[in-house]
Amino acid sequence: MDSIIKKICAGDVRSASRLIRDIEDKIPEARAKIKKLYAHTGKSFIIGITGAPGAGKSTLTDALITELRKQNKTIGVLAVDPTSPFTGGAILGDRIRMQRHAEDTGVFVRSLATRGALGGLSHAAGNAIHVMEAMGKDIIIVETVGIGQQEIDIINHAHSVAVVLVPGMGDEIQTMKAGLMEIADIFVINKANRAGAKQLQTELTSMLNLSPKTADGWKPPIVIIGDAFKPDSFAEDIAQLAQKIEEHHIYLQQSGKLTERMHRKAMAEIKDALAACLLEPVLESLTVSGELEHFAEKIKSRKADPYSVAEEITQRFFKNQDKK
Ligand SMILES: Nc1nc2c(ncn2[C@@H]2O[C@H](COP(=O)(O)OP(=O)(O)O)[C@@H](O)[C@H]2O)c(=O)[nH]1
Ligand SMILES: [Mg+2]
Known part of the structure; x- marks a missing residue:
C-alpha cells in the first residue's frame, strides 16, 4: 500500500x-490517492448540519463534539463555507472555536x-469526507451554509441531516419550505431563548403534519x-440533539433505509466524479483558450x-478522447 x-x-x-x-x-x-483510499471508506456515520449563516451551526457542532467524545466516538468535522474567503471569515472563527478539541486525537x-472556480465544491467535500472515513472516524459532521442547490448537493454526502433554524426568520421558512422538507431528518x-421560538415551533409542527x-x-x-452561553442547560439540550441523531441512525439501520441513503450518496459521488472527469476539463480548456x-x-x-x-x-472533446 x-x-x-x-x-x-x-x-x-x-x-x-x-x-x-x-x-x-x-x-x-x-x-x-482517493481511488486507492476508497476501499477503506464507507464505515462512518455522516451527519450533515445545515442552516443560514450565523444560525449557530459551528457552535452546535463544537458542543456536539464534546458530547460525542463522552461516548468515546471518534469524530471528523468538515466545515464547508463557500461564502467565506479561505483566509478568514467564519472558517477562521470555526478553527479558533474548535481549537479546544485540538489536543484531542479523537x-x-x-x-x-x-x-x-465555483464548481466542484460538492466533489471536494465528498472526497474530504472519504479521507476522514479512511482515518477511521466513527462520526463525521459536515457543516454547510444555507439551503441552496450547492448545499443540497453537499448534504447528499451525509446519511442524516439536521436543519438549524433560528427564531425571527419570518417568511424565510415559507420560501425554504420545499427544500427543507425534503432534506431534513431532524430540525433544530x-x-x-429568543422571541418567536414558540411561533417557529408551531409553524414547523404544522408543516411537518402536512408532510408526506x-x-x-x-x-x-x-x-x-x-x-449557548448558559453552559449547563446548553449541554443538556445538546445531549438531546445527540440522542435524536442516534435514534435516527438506529432507525435508518433497522428500517433498511441506511442502504437507501448509501445509494443516494453513491449517486452524488458518481455525479460529482462525472462532472470532474467530463464537464470541468472541457469548461476549463474553453475558458483558458478564451473560446x-x-x-x-x-x-x-x-x-x-x-x-x-x-x-x-462535445464532438471535438470525444474525438480528442478517442485519440488518447
Ligand atoms: N446569543 C447567542 N449567540 C449565539 C448562540 N449560539 C451561537 N451564537 C453566536 O452566533 C454567532 C454565529 O454562530 P456560529 O456558530 O458561528 O454560526 P454558524 O455560522 O451557523 O456556524 C457567533 O457569534 C456565536 O457566538 C446562542 O445560543 N445565543
Ligand atoms: Mg459555521
Whole structure:
C-alpha cells in the first residue's frame, strides 16, 4: 500500500490534512490517492448540519463534539463555507472555536472553502469526507451554509441531516419550505431563548403534519436548543440533539433505509466524479483558450444557438478522447 494511504488509514493527521488540501487545490494526484483510499471508506456515520449563516451551526457542532467524545466516538468535522474567503471569515472563527478539541486525537477538524472556480465544491467535500472515513472516524459532521442547490448537493454526502433554524426568520421558512422538507431528518430550533421560538415551533409542527414524510416511519423531531452561553442547560439540550441523531441512525439501520441513503450518496459521488472527469476539463480548456467567451458572444448575437455550440464542443472533446 502507498505509504500516504497507509498513514491516513492509521489516522495520521498530517497526511490526511495534506490530501484534503490537495483535493481543495485540485491537484491531479489527489484523485489517484482517493481511488486507492476508497476501499477503506464507507464505515462512518455522516451527519450533515445545515442552516443560514450565523444560525449557530459551528457552535452546535463544537458542543456536539464534546458530547460525542463522552461516548468515546471518534469524530471528523468538515466545515464547508463557500461564502467565506479561505483566509478568514467564519472558517477562521470555526478553527479558533474548535481549537479546544485540538489536543484531542479523537477529533479531526478541517474546513473547505472554494478556491477559484465555483464548481466542484460538492466533489471536494465528498472526497474530504472519504479521507476522514479512511482515518477511521466513527462520526463525521459536515457543516454547510444555507439551503441552496450547492448545499443540497453537499448534504447528499451525509446519511442524516439536521436543519438549524433560528427564531425571527419570518417568511424565510415559507420560501425554504420545499427544500427543507425534503432534506431534513431532524430540525433544530436554535437560540430558542429568543422571541418567536414558540411561533417557529408551531409553524414547523404544522408543516411537518402536512408532510408526506411523516407517513414514512420517521417523523423529523424538533430539537429545541437554548442559549449557548448558559453552559449547563446548553449541554443538556445538546445531549438531546445527540440522542435524536442516534435514534435516527438506529432507525435508518433497522428500517433498511441506511442502504437507501448509501445509494443516494453513491449517486452524488458518481455525479460529482462525472462532472470532474467530463464537464470541468472541457469548461476549463474553453475558458483558458478564451473560446467560452467567444461562444457566449455568438450566442448573444444569435449567430449560434447554445445546443449547436454544445454539440460542436462535445464532438471535438470525444474525438480528442478517442485519440488518447
Ligand atoms: N446569543 C447567542 N449567540 C449565539 C448562540 N449560539 C451561537 N451564537 C453566536 O452566533 C454567532 C454565529 O454562530 P456560529 O456558530 O458561528 O454560526 P454558524 O455560522 O451557523 O456556524 C457567533 O457569534 C456565536 O457566538 C446562542 O445560543 N445565543
Ligand atoms: Mg459555521
